[in-house]
Amino acid sequence: MEKLIIRGRKPLQGEILVNGAKNAALGVLAAAILSDEDCCIENLPNVNDINVLLQAIEKTGARVDKVNNHKVVINGSSINACSIDYESIKKIRASYYLLGALLGKYKKAEVALPGGCNIGNRPIDQHIKGFEALGATVKVEHGMIVASAEELIGTNIYLDVVSVGATINIMLAAILAKGTTTLENAAKEPHIVDVANFLNSMGADIKGAGTDIIKINGVESLHSTEYMIIPDQIEAGTFMVAAAITGGDVVVKNIIPKHMEAISAKLIEMGVTIKEGDEEIRVMAKEPLKSTHVKTLPYPGFPTDMQPQMTALLCLANGTSIMTESIFENRFKYIDELSRMGANVKVEGNSAIIDGIESFSGAEVNATDLRAGAALVLAGLAADGITSINNLEYIDRGYESIENKLNAIGADIARLSDEKEIKKFKLRTCS
Numbered sequence: 001m002e003k004l005i006i007r008g009r010k011p012l013q014g015e016i017l018v019n020g021a022k023n024a025a026l027g028v029l030a031a032a033i034l035s036d037e038d039c040c041i042e043n044l045p046n047v048n049d050i051n052v053l054l055q056a057i058e059k060t061g062a063r064v065d066k067v068n069n070h071k072v073v074i075n076g077s078s079i080n081a082c083s084i085d086y087e088s089i090k091k092i093r094a095s096y097y098l099l100g101a102l103l104g105k106y107k108k109a110e111v112a113l114p115g116g117c118n119i120g121n122r123p124i125d126q127h128i129k130g131f132e133a134l135g136a137t138v139k140v141e142h143g144m145i146v147a148s149a150e151e152l153i154g155t156n157i158y159l160d161v162v163s164v165g166a167t168i169n170i171m172l173a174a175i176l177a178k179g180t181t182t183l184e185n186a187a188k189e190p191h192i193v194d195v196a197n198f199l200n201s202m203g204a205d206i207k208g209a210g211t212d213i214i215k216i217n218g219v220e221s222l223h224s225t226e227y228m229i230i231p232d233q234i235e236a237g238t239f240m241v242a243a244a245i246t247g248g249d250v251v252v253k254n255i256i257p258k259h260m261e262a263i264s265a266k267l268i269e270m271g272v273t274i275k276e277g278d279e280e281i282r283v284m285a286k287e288p289l290k291s292t293h294v295k296t297l298p299y300p301g302f303p304t305d306m307q308p309q310m311t312a313l314l315c316l317a318n319g320t321s322i323m324t325e326s327i328f329e330n331r332f333k334y335i336d337e338l339s340r341m342g343a344n345v346k347v348e349g350n351s352a353i354i355d356g357i358e359s360f361s362g363a364e365v366n367a368t369d370l371r372a373g374a375a376l377v378l379a380g381l382a383a384d385g386i387t388s389i390n391n392l393e394y395i396d397r398g399y400e401s402i403e404n405k406l407n408a409i410g411a412d413i414a415r416l417s418d419e420k421e422i423k424k425f426k427l428r429t430c431s
């Protein structure tokens with residue numbers, strides 16, 4: 001089994017490049033099958049979630065030409081199957097976007113209930129409510145969501161909870177519907193805007209993405225396009241915290257600083273210096289870290305996908321901090337792992353009460369989900385001694401070559417499975 005072995009306490013220094021956004025790319029890839037013409041998508045991150053979704057798209061009969069690890073051409077004209085089984089997509093959440101896209105285009109779809117990170121109860125009632133409002137019949141049977149419609153007709157849909165997935169899925173189903181769909185209380189995350197921009201570049205008529213009311217005027221068909229995915233807000237935030245947690249000086253490049261505001265604001269409160277450029281942010285952490293309180297919220301609030309990474313940083317701040325998770329009810333499972341590294345954190349309800357410690361101490365730990373894995377990498381970067389992280393399949397869902405990128409700015413991380421190699425790495429540390 002592969003592990004990430006980290007020798008900590010190395011201040012990171014230099015420039016680090018951010019890849020395309022996983023959660024935008026997943027929506028965009030599913031949207032591409034709505035067209036019968038070539039859709040060329042660039043700046044895809046080379047991560048497992050993307051590769052799993054591409055394989056599932058290929059299984060529908062769509063043409064998927066991988067030009068390179070970051071560029072693909074998809075053509076949906078040859079689709080001959082509207083059914084996606086569990087085996088194809090059990091590891092990912094965003095497989096449910098194929099339901100919206102296939103239903104929108106062919107008026108029928110069958111997709112296995114999604115997987116994804118186990119961070120709480122993740123119902124899909126709002127997706128189903130949206131499809132039904134458009135005129136579809138939706139049943140969940142034998143682990144499959146089965147949707148069909150004679151025709152889809154635009155209507156007003158109010159989301160009872162702000163949901164990224166339901167917003168994108170209903171958009172996908174409504175693009176080719178008759179008339180106008182108005183989606184109220186929509187999510188506003190940058191990836192929602194990116195999927196809408198991609199669809200508009202194919203001839204869709206979507207207005208208001210990025211606000212809480214999105215209007216979709218149905219169109220007859222969608223044409224070819226060439227599109228570049230936006231940078232990954234969460235990968236960028238993870239690297240910003242990596243700079244802060246190691247007392248480093250790092251320029252995080254190829255990002256949209258506006259998307260980073262909630263994260264930058266909290267780092268500034270903690271005494272970290274942030275300098276914004278056009279497409280980059282420099283993060284300098286020379287002062288002791290100050291405690292603060294953070295609450296996760298839908299965009300433009302502090303992203304839940306940065307909660308574990310930020311908690312790792314707060315563990316090293318002077319004083320007591322409170323992290324409140326308001327999106328998912330079970331996103332603190334990794335705290336036990338951080339505690340193995342010396343963290344002093346108590347979870348009470350949906351809050352973690354964090355008493356600052358001097359330093360983490362390296363230990364063997366398990367990634368419990370994607371961002372939990374990232375938090376352990378960050379803790380390992382700052383820890384005394386060696387940290388060894390298991391269950392890398394979670395981290396690989398959403399981070400491309402995380403160890404290579406961090407090593408290029410001064411980290412000391414190896415991905416190893418051979419016990420002798422691991423021992424050698426550890427001995428080198430002691431010398």
Ligand SMILES: CC(=O)N[C@H]1[C@@H](OP(=O)(O)OP(=O)(O)OC[C@H]2O[C@@H](n3ccc(=O)[nH]c3=O)[C@H](O)[C@@H]2O)O[C@H](CO)[C@@H](O)[C@@H]1O
Pocket residue numbers: 023026093094121122123124125126127128161162163164165166187304305327328
């Ligand atoms: C692939 C992808 O993009 N995943 C992201 C997406 O997940 P995902 O799209 O699953 O998250 P949602 O925004 O839908 O979930 C937000 C909240 O709404 C609830 N809910 C959601 C749908 C529904 O039908 N009913 C319902 O009650 C969820 O349980 C949760 O409490 O947004 C989350 C919130 O920013 C991120 O953490 C995930 O990384």
Ligand SMILES: C=C(OP(=O)(O)O)C(=O)O
Pocket residue numbers: 023092093094115116117118119305370371398
């Ligand atoms: C929770 C995440 O992904 P998913 O919704 O795909 O599980 C994430 O990207 O942090």
